[in-house]
Amino acid sequence: MLTKRIIACLDMDGGRVVKGVRFKNLRDAGDPAECAAAHARNGADEIVLLDITATSGNRRTLLHAVRGTARSLFVPFTVGGGIRQLDDAVAVFEAGADKIAINSAAVREPELIGKIAGRFGSQAVVLAIDARNSGGRFEVFVSGGRVATGRDAVEWAREAAACGAGEILLTSMDRDGTQSGFDCELVRAVAEGVSIPVIASGGAGSARDFVEVFREGCADAALAASIFHFGIENIAQLKRKLLDAHVPVRWPC
């Protein structure tokens, strides 16, 4: 049976893993390679590394971190942040990523999805969507959530899938960093709207939140950062709780 995936996300700034609430009050949470390996040992099904500042000056630092993290990681590894063109993606893959996540650049240029998928396969392209509930519909935001696009999240997810995206990484901006639970309504709307897998993100605070997003939100995977870093919820313990709630997960691992 295909299991529900638990994905640990590392937000990176200047070569270090950091954690804050809505990108503010950043605290140092360690070295990316060490954090990734620790999460994998603890039962994470995948690792996502996001360059949250993603300025051009940071590219070399990012690639260095990707190389170091990939070296001893034998679970799927996704890298996102600042991938604006095919060449950026090529460099990240060459540094050892299995998948790349693209967001703003894909909204600007949907053909980029097909370009990367054409070269590395759809399974390597994760389309990241940041969305917010605005008056009963879910609107797509870009540039780290600063710019509204007027686009509907479900429609954009469908278009991206048709362009060749292999998965959707869907972040609720309303819930991100709040630990108040995933936005199951948003996740369900997108998960039912596309035939490709949907990763829910934003709002994880407890094992109950994960159970809900898999059951009510129909998510295929769920991603969290802060609750794993500071030991609020240990992945191994989380997986045992999910099994108790009859959610299929990879365990033991």
Added chain:
Amino acid sequence: MIAIVDYGAGNLNSVEKAFDHLGAEVVVTDNPQVITAADRIVLPGVGHFSSLLQLTTKGLRDGVLLGVSAGKPFLGICLGMQWLFDGSEECDEIAGAGIFPGKCRRFPSSVKSPHVGWNSLNVQDGSRLLRNIGQDPFVYYTHSFHAPPVAAMAGESEHGVLFAGAVEQGNIFGVQFHPEKSGDVGLAILKTFCEV
């Protein structure tokens, strides 16, 4: 020496890295002579079945088949396993190696596709490649087309349909999942491949 066949399809880094980690001597190559001279051959691959056409255009197909018929252990991963079958619905014009019968087919519309994630693998008794990973381990898959269950099946998984997760016959092995991304289970499989 293990030759990882580079026919221009996707990212071979992680396969190479996994063998490196195990201390195996590997070379990523698109040179048919290097492939024929290697002790073991690995054919990875992700993406579209049509990319297998490059095996022929780059003159690698014969090198691989020569090595296989000489009895060298061969491991096809993902698309590399699908190549061992007659062909795929994904691209009717390109023939597979025809070592195993049947065609790879699309998953039914009742399930999500691509099939992405960790699924259980029902290991068949007597498999040489899968002998060190228990009866029902989890492995990481990412694919939209699947190979049919065949007599030579070494492991089976389910996603809307039952399909071949692994096949083996003599010196020829194939896995639909990604051992290089399947944690300790996957590394154990690659280690076994280095020893068969």
